[in-house]
Every structure is written in C-alpha cells, then in structure tokens.
Amino acid sequence: MxxxxxxxxxxxxxxxxxxxxxxxxxxxxxxxxxxxxxxxxxxxxxxxxxxxxxxxxxxxxxxxxxxxxxxxxxxxxxxxxxxxxxxxxxxxxxxxxxxxxxxxxxxxxxxxxxxxxxxxxxxxxxxxxxxxxxxxxxxxxxxxxxxxxxxxxxxxxxxxxxxLTSVGQRNAGERIAALVISLYRRADALGLVSERSFLFPLSQQQLADALGLSLVHTSKTWSRLRRSGLFSISAGRLTLLNPRLTARMASAFEREFEPRPLI
Amino acid sequence: MxxxxxxxxxxxxxxxxxxxxxxxxxxxxxxxxxxxxxxxxxxxxxxxxxxxxxxxxxxxxxxxxxxxxxxxxxxxxxxxxxxxxxxxxxxxxxxxxxxxxxxxxxxxxxxxxxxxxxxxxxxxxxxxxxxxxxxxxxxxxxxxxxxxxxxxxxxxxxxxxxxLTSVGQRNAGERIAALVISLYRRADALGLVSERSFLFPLSQQQLADALGLSLVHTSKTWSRLRRSGLFSISAGRLTLLNPRLTARMASAFEREFEPRPLI
DNA sequence: CGTCGAATTGATATCCATCAAAGCGAGTGG
DNA sequence: CCACTCGCTTTGATGGATATCAATTCGACG
Structure with a gap:
C-alpha cells in the first residue's frame, strides 16, 4: 500500500x-x-x-x-x-x-x-x-x-x-518449524509479512549452522517439510501455508509480542 | 584456611x-x-x-x-x-x-x-x-x-x-568437557577450587538436560571420560586431572575472566 | 533388611553425518 | 546465443553417533 x-x-x-x-x-x-x-x-x-x-x-x-x-x-x-x-x-x-x-x-x-x-x-x-x-x-x-x-x-x-532449547531438545523437523515460525512472527510484528509470505534470505548452509544440523540433512528435512505442505519458497520469499500447524509442529507456546523500545 | x-x-x-x-x-x-x-x-x-x-x-x-x-x-x-x-x-x-x-x-x-x-x-x-x-x-x-x-x-x-555453540556443534564428549571446564573456571574465580577439585552437585539427568543428550548416553560418555583420566568424582566433588587436556578437548579458547560487578 | 532414586550396562533402533555425484541457476566471456 | 564456471541445492548410499528399551547395580536411608 x-x-x-x-x-x-x-x-x-x-x-x-x-x-x-x-x-x-x-x-x-x-x-x-x-x-x-x-x-x-x-x-x-x-x-x-x-x-x-x-x-x-x-x-x-x-x-x-x-x-x-x-x-x-x-x-x-x-x-x-x-x-x-x-x-x-x-x-x-x-x-x-x-x-x-x-x-x-x-x-x-x-x-x-x-x-x-x-x-x-x-x-x-x-x-x-x-x-x-x-x-x-x-x-x-x-x-x-x-x-x-x-x-x-x-x-x-x-x-x-x-x-538453545530448540537445538538441545527438538529434532530436525521441529527445529526448522520453530525457526520459521519465530522469524515469521518477528517479521510480522515489523509489518514485513503480506499474504502470509515474507522475505527469507537464508542459505541452507546458514540454516544448518543456526540449527546445529549438517547441510545435507538440513536440505532433506527442509524439502520434506515443503513437500508436506507446511510452507513454500519462491523468489526468495517464504509463504506459510498452515501457520497453526507449523506452530504446533514446533510445539511453540503462543508468545505475545508487546511493543518494544527502539533505541 | x-x-x-x-x-x-x-x-x-x-x-x-x-x-x-x-x-x-x-x-x-x-x-x-x-x-x-x-x-x-x-x-x-x-x-x-x-x-x-x-x-x-x-x-x-x-x-x-x-x-x-x-x-x-x-x-x-x-x-x-x-x-x-x-x-x-x-x-x-x-x-x-x-x-x-x-x-x-x-x-x-x-x-x-x-x-x-x-x-x-x-x-x-x-x-x-x-x-x-x-x-x-x-x-x-x-x-x-x-x-x-x-x-x-x-x-x-x-x-x-x-x-548454544556447544550443544549445536560439539559431540557428546566435547560438550561434557566444555561444561566441566566452564564450571571449573567459574568456581575457580570464586575461590571454590582447591587442589583442582570443586563441589559438583549435578545429577546425570541435569547434565543430560543441559547438554541436550539422553540420560543413558550422558552416563556412558561421562564414565568414558572418567576412565580415560580426564577427571574423577568422589564425595560429590569433581577433580580435574588434566585441565589443559580437558580444555583442548573442549576446543576452548583461553578466555580471561576480568573482575565483574556484584550488585 | 527393604526400598527408592540414581547410575550403570547391554541390545537394538533411529536419526543424523559424511561421502560422492549430479542438478540447477546466474553470471561471464567467447 | 552458447559454453563454461561457480556457488548453491538436491539426491542416493553408507556409516556412526545418539536415542530408546530393558534390566541390573549401587548407595542412601529408614
């Protein structure tokens, strides 16, 4: 707009x-x-x-x-x-x-x-x-x-x-879901989400390094989640197809974001 | 004294x-x-x-x-x-x-x-x-x-x-070594170490939960490190038998502790 | 002596890492 | 326009690290 x-x-x-x-x-x-x-x-x-x-x-x-x-x-x-x-x-x-x-x-x-x-x-x-x-x-x-x-x-x-909780306790699929949901919510709070999609600039190597997984396993799990209909990627943007389900997969407790200070 | x-x-x-x-x-x-x-x-x-x-x-x-x-x-x-x-x-x-x-x-x-x-x-x-x-x-x-x-x-x-780096990147043995070294240094800075030994009150379940490992695997790795002569436990105290080696195992960079504020 | 939680040990299953190779897209120079 | 390279992604095959299940031992305590 x-x-x-x-x-x-x-x-x-x-x-x-x-x-x-x-x-x-x-x-x-x-x-x-x-x-x-x-x-x-x-x-x-x-x-x-x-x-x-x-x-x-x-x-x-x-x-x-x-x-x-x-x-x-x-x-x-x-x-x-x-x-x-x-x-x-x-x-x-x-x-x-x-x-x-x-x-x-x-x-x-x-x-x-x-x-x-x-x-x-x-x-x-x-x-x-x-x-x-x-x-x-x-x-x-x-x-x-x-x-x-x-x-x-x-x-x-x-x-x-x-x-830390994610890397220590969740399996590969859960970790990815948790990360995606967390970034989605933060982007959303900034008004960067439209039509459930937002810019997602991470390479799979970066994903792997953030999740404590190998590059290969990250790639396989990542595409498994895409095939299962959790989200899709195109033109560098990620679209969440089923936010509720993704959140449940990540066993994410609903966490509200209150307004925060900007220095 | x-x-x-x-x-x-x-x-x-x-x-x-x-x-x-x-x-x-x-x-x-x-x-x-x-x-x-x-x-x-x-x-x-x-x-x-x-x-x-x-x-x-x-x-x-x-x-x-x-x-x-x-x-x-x-x-x-x-x-x-x-x-x-x-x-x-x-x-x-x-x-x-x-x-x-x-x-x-x-x-x-x-x-x-x-x-x-x-x-x-x-x-x-x-x-x-x-x-x-x-x-x-x-x-x-x-x-x-x-x-x-x-x-x-x-x-x-x-x-x-x-x-987080430990849980995401190190294997079981390295994680334990890193945790022990980190606690040892903190205890040392407080003057709680004598003769290379200090009070170590963690149960193996707590260790496992901190390291992102299962209880069983923690137990096996823990006793493997003890048998290999890294440290010993007795009467609830842990004694580091080879601090340098332990630090190397944990691939720990030497980190100095400057005096810190106590509120 | 009996009980209970914690630690240990063995057997098996699974997840994830590693190795290797192929596919793909964007850029570059011929 | 094509051939080539380069980085990134994908896929298959295999091995290893860690989880899970089950049973035993140990130690503290009443």
Missing part, C-alpha cells in the same frame, strides 16, 4: 548531513512509527539523534563486528538482516540468533571488553552507529533509555534461550 | 534484622571481598543495602522463579547453585545455564513482563532479594549500578552463547 511504498523509498533515501554524517533524522525515523515500537518522548529522540554518529550501509556478507574485536560500536539495524555467530577453532560455526530491523546490534560487544562472537550482514544492511564511548554517558543522562537497553538485552537473551 | 573457615561460618550465619528483614549486611558481604568482584563505592553499597528487601534460604529443588511468573523479583545468589531452564509442552527440558554465587538471578524475568523460563535451586541456596518495583528507581538514581546490571546481563548472554 501507500505506507509500504513510502517505507521502501525511504529505505533507499539516505540524507547526507553536515560534518560528514549521513543519516536519517531520528525524529522522522520510519521504523519508529511502526506499532512494533514504543513511543518515545521528544527529549529521548533528540538525545538519540545527538548520539547517532553515522548511518552506514554495508553489503551482504560484510563483517559488522568481528570475533574478538575490542572497540565495537553500538548499532541499531535500520534495514536488512544480520546474524550473530560463534566459531570453533576447527571451523565449525554456530549461528546464535538473527537480527531484524530495529534490533540492537553489538550491545554485548560494546559492554564487555571484547566481543565473544561475530556479527555478519545477511543481506545488504543499513546501520545507525552509536559510539561505544558514549554509552556510559547515556546511562548517566538518560535512565529511561538505559532501562530500555537493558530490556532489549534481556529480550535478545530470551530469543537465544529459545534457540 | 582461615578465610575458608570464616566464609563457611558466615554462609550459615544469617543475621536477623529489624522489620522482619533477615540478612547479611552488604557492607560486610563476604562475597564482595573476593577478587572476582569489582570494588564499589560506599554510596553504591549503601544503595544496594537499602534496596535489599530480604535474605532468603531455600532448599535444593525449590522453584526460585516459575515459568510464566509475572511478578518475579530480582535476586543475587548469595550461596549455592541454581539453574535456568525452559520446558516444552511434552516434558522435554533444556537447562539454559547454571548460576553460581554472585550471579544475578532473574534479571530477564524482572525486566520482561513474564518469565520465559524457570529458575530452580540446584543445591540449598541463599538469595538476596531486591524488589522488582525498585529496579526502575535504581536506573534513575544509580547509573553506575544500572550500567553494571546491563553488563551482567551481557555476560550471562555470552555464557548462553557458549552453551
């Missing part, structure tokens, strides 16, 4: 600001208008705007934060998808969670002295950059925002809890 | 305070003296002391927070061990992480509107209770403490990241 078109044009429009800053003005941030996010006072938004240091676009596959990095900044994901991962010395890799627009990127890395994980852009992304050295300042001057940052940290933890 | 004896007597000593509060005075908290924890200003400690609402002792097996609970308080674990877990409708259960003395208990539950997980006492425990409704107040009045709470939340997330 109109809103959709506005949104898409806005995403590609990057306003160049003085002093080398490139950005979308936070007061007019289109993400902020979505019902998924809580309202903020003008004061808060102005603080955020002042703290925003850059608006950065990166192509799919870029490192946003590399493992061990000690000076990682804090970001919010303005558009696109990313993922956090951890690698073992022998090359095995676990994808810890996926990041969608509006998610805080690199909170853990900006608080701890060194990142214990990497973060990679899954699609082309745009990031709002907040300097790490000003996070402390934020805690001192903006208690409401610092509370919301802690809240977002806890929410991310609870998403990882879900993934 | 002397310190050890003092500590043990202190643990069982619970001072009854007026107004029904039972507690250990925070200014003299023996946990706080350990090198694992960062120093605090007197102001901060006084604030914590004033916020501390109760000092509660619970027997092993008690629910500290039950799944779905909406009014969970915030705790620190004063003594004993606990674990966070998540259950599926059909009874499968994933243990998400273990909590040791000094760990914050229920941060996620006290920030989000409902707990997505349960927390259970693994041994007899003592808890310092901080009322949920005053957490906001803490963020407003004590930026330094709120920053440290966010820091502790990120640290917990990074521990869960490790567990």
């Amino acid at each position: 109109v809103a959709q078109a506005f949104w898409e044009s806005f995403q590609t429009m990057t306003v160049t600001m003085k002093q080398g800053r490139v950005g979308v003005p936070c007061l007019a941030c289109p993400l902020r208008l979505k019902p998924a996010f809580k309202d903020k006072t003008d004061d808060e938004v102005r603080f955020i705007q002042a703290m925003k240091f850059d608006h950065r676009a990166l192509p799919a596959g870029s490192d946003i934060i590399h493992p061990g990095q000690e000076d990682a900044e804090l970001y919010t994901l303005f558009s696109g998808w990313a993922f956090r991962y951890q690698s073992l010395p022998d090359g095995r890799r676990q994808i810890l969670n996926f990041l969608l627009p509006g998610d805080l990127v690199g909170l853990q890395a900006s608080l701890l002295s060194a990142a214990q994980h990497g973060i990679e852009a899954l699609t082309d992304v745009e990031l709002c950059v907040f300097p790490r050295r000003r996070v402390w300042d934020l805690f001192v001057r903006m208690p409401s925002l610092s509370y919301e940052i802690a809240w977002l940290g806890s929410r991310e933890e609870s998403l990882i809890d879900e993934n | 002397v310190a050890q004896a003092f500590w043990e007597s202190f643990q069982t000593m619970t001072v009854t305070m007026k107004q029904g509060r039972v507690g250990v005075p925070c200014l003299a908290c023996p946990l706080r003296l350990k090198p694992a924890f960062k120093d605090k200003t007197d102001d901060e400690v006084r604030f914590i002391q004033a916020m501390k609402f109760d000092h509660r002792a619970l027997p092993a097996g008690s629910d500290i927070i039950h799944p779905g609970q909406e009014d969970a308080e915030l705790y620190t674990l004063f003594s004993g061990w606990a674990f966070r877990y998540q259950s599926l409708p059909d009874g499968r259960r994933q243990i998400l992480n273990f909590l040791l003395p000094g760990d914050l208990v229920g941060l996620q539950a006290s920030l989000l509107s409902a707990a997505q997980h349960g927390i259970e006492a693994l041994t007899d425990v003592e808890l310092c209770v901080f009322p949920r409704r005053r957490v906001w107040d803490l963020f407003v009045r004590m930026p330094s403490l709120s920053y440290e709470i966010a820091w502790l939340g990120s640290r917990e997330e990074s521990l869960i990241d490790e567990n």
Whole structure:
C-alpha cells in the first residue's frame, strides 16, 4: 500500500548531513512509527539523534563486528538482516540468533571488553552507529533509555534461550518449524509479512549452522517439510501455508509480542 | 584456611534484622571481598543495602522463579547453585545455564513482563532479594549500578552463547568437557577450587538436560571420560586431572575472566 | 533388611553425518 | 546465443553417533 511504498523509498533515501554524517533524522525515523515500537518522548529522540554518529550501509556478507574485536560500536539495524555467530577453532560455526530491523546490534560487544562472537550482514544492511564511548554517558543522562537497553538485552537473551532449547531438545523437523515460525512472527510484528509470505534470505548452509544440523540433512528435512505442505519458497520469499500447524509442529507456546523500545 | 573457615561460618550465619528483614549486611558481604568482584563505592553499597528487601534460604529443588511468573523479583545468589531452564509442552527440558554465587538471578524475568523460563535451586541456596518495583528507581538514581546490571546481563548472554555453540556443534564428549571446564573456571574465580577439585552437585539427568543428550548416553560418555583420566568424582566433588587436556578437548579458547560487578 | 532414586550396562533402533555425484541457476566471456 | 564456471541445492548410499528399551547395580536411608 501507500505506507509500504513510502517505507521502501525511504529505505533507499539516505540524507547526507553536515560534518560528514549521513543519516536519517531520528525524529522522522520510519521504523519508529511502526506499532512494533514504543513511543518515545521528544527529549529521548533528540538525545538519540545527538548520539547517532553515522548511518552506514554495508553489503551482504560484510563483517559488522568481528570475533574478538575490542572497540565495537553500538548499532541499531535500520534495514536488512544480520546474524550473530560463534566459531570453533576447527571451523565449525554456530549461528546464535538473527537480527531484524530495529534490533540492537553489538550491545554485548560494546559492554564487555571484547566481543565473544561475530556479527555478519545477511543481506545488504543499513546501520545507525552509536559510539561505544558514549554509552556510559547515556546511562548517566538518560535512565529511561538505559532501562530500555537493558530490556532489549534481556529480550535478545530470551530469543537465544529459545534457540538453545530448540537445538538441545527438538529434532530436525521441529527445529526448522520453530525457526520459521519465530522469524515469521518477528517479521510480522515489523509489518514485513503480506499474504502470509515474507522475505527469507537464508542459505541452507546458514540454516544448518543456526540449527546445529549438517547441510545435507538440513536440505532433506527442509524439502520434506515443503513437500508436506507446511510452507513454500519462491523468489526468495517464504509463504506459510498452515501457520497453526507449523506452530504446533514446533510445539511453540503462543508468545505475545508487546511493543518494544527502539533505541 | 582461615578465610575458608570464616566464609563457611558466615554462609550459615544469617543475621536477623529489624522489620522482619533477615540478612547479611552488604557492607560486610563476604562475597564482595573476593577478587572476582569489582570494588564499589560506599554510596553504591549503601544503595544496594537499602534496596535489599530480604535474605532468603531455600532448599535444593525449590522453584526460585516459575515459568510464566509475572511478578518475579530480582535476586543475587548469595550461596549455592541454581539453574535456568525452559520446558516444552511434552516434558522435554533444556537447562539454559547454571548460576553460581554472585550471579544475578532473574534479571530477564524482572525486566520482561513474564518469565520465559524457570529458575530452580540446584543445591540449598541463599538469595538476596531486591524488589522488582525498585529496579526502575535504581536506573534513575544509580547509573553506575544500572550500567553494571546491563553488563551482567551481557555476560550471562555470552555464557548462553557458549552453551548454544556447544550443544549445536560439539559431540557428546566435547560438550561434557566444555561444561566441566566452564564450571571449573567459574568456581575457580570464586575461590571454590582447591587442589583442582570443586563441589559438583549435578545429577546425570541435569547434565543430560543441559547438554541436550539422553540420560543413558550422558552416563556412558561421562564414565568414558572418567576412565580415560580426564577427571574423577568422589564425595560429590569433581577433580580435574588434566585441565589443559580437558580444555583442548573442549576446543576452548583461553578466555580471561576480568573482575565483574556484584550488585 | 527393604526400598527408592540414581547410575550403570547391554541390545537394538533411529536419526543424523559424511561421502560422492549430479542438478540447477546466474553470471561471464567467447 | 552458447559454453563454461561457480556457488548453491538436491539426491542416493553408507556409516556412526545418539536415542530408546530393558534390566541390573549401587548407595542412601529408614
């Protein structure tokens, strides 16, 4: 619709600001208008705007934060998808969670002295950059925002809890169903679902790394679920054909999404 | 030694305070003296002391927070061990992480509107209770403490990241080695290790639920590792016979523990 | 001595990993 | 327009790791 078109044009429009800053003005941030996010006072938004240091676009596959990095900044994901991962010395890799627009990127890395994980852009992304050295300042001057940052940290933890439960307890089919349902709901909350379908940019290797399965077994299970009519894929979009059934397969408890803060 | 004896007597000593509060005075908290924890200003400690609402002792097996609970308080674990877990409708259960003395208990539950997980006492425990409704107040009045709470939340997330990587990527033997090494290091940082041995109160069922393995397979792998000389168990204590080798088996990168905040 | 929960052990079934090869689609250069 | 390459996906065959079932042992405790 109109809103959709506005949104898409806005995403590609990057306003160049003085002093080398490139950005979308936070007061007019289109993400902020979505019902998924809580309202903020003008004061808060102005603080955020002042703290925003850059608006950065990166192509799919870029490192946003590399493992061990000690000076990682804090970001919010303005558009696109990313993922956090951890690698073992022998090359095995676990994808810890996926990041969608509006998610805080690199909170853990900006608080701890060194990142214990990497973060990679899954699609082309745009990031709002907040300097790490000003996070402390934020805690001192903006208690409401610092509370919301802690809240977002806890929410991310609870998403990882879900993934851990999935990988530890569910079989291959259940894991895929749980992941698809979880991403579907998050995309839906952002208004990115239409006709039960949404952009699904994961390769099967990435799926496998997120689910703790081999590539081959992922492929076989994935196509079994498609053949059984749970969902279909075309043109990079995934369509859920039977959301209720998929949720039951994933033995997912109905979890409501309340509006959440956007820093 | 002397310190050890003092500590043990202190643990069982619970001072009854007026107004029904039972507690250990925070200014003299023996946990706080350990090198694992960062120093605090007197102001901060006084604030914590004033916020501390109760000092509660619970027997092993008690629910500290039950799944779905909406009014969970915030705790620190004063003594004993606990674990966070998540259950599926059909009874499968994933243990998400273990909590040791000094760990914050229920941060996620006290920030989000409902707990997505349960927390259970693994041994007899003592808890310092901080009322949920005053957490906001803490963020407003004590930026330094709120920053440290966010820091502790990120640290917990990074521990869960490790567990997820373990469960998703490592085989049974590696998972056990990684868990043992991780608990060993945490216990060591708290001064709970002597002669390479420390209290290890997990049942094999709990081990299995933490590792995403069946009880039977856990038992077989566990005793295989013991026979191969990695560690031994006696009287509820685990002794690491070859820490370097165990760490290598777990393909653990050397991770330093910097001093951390104790709220 | 009897009981109960936890740990152990053996036998078998199943899920998932690994190996190998073929298919497919998008891009590229002739 | 075709041939070629390259990455990603699909499929078949086989082996291995882990789950499940069943029975026994062990240890704590009354």
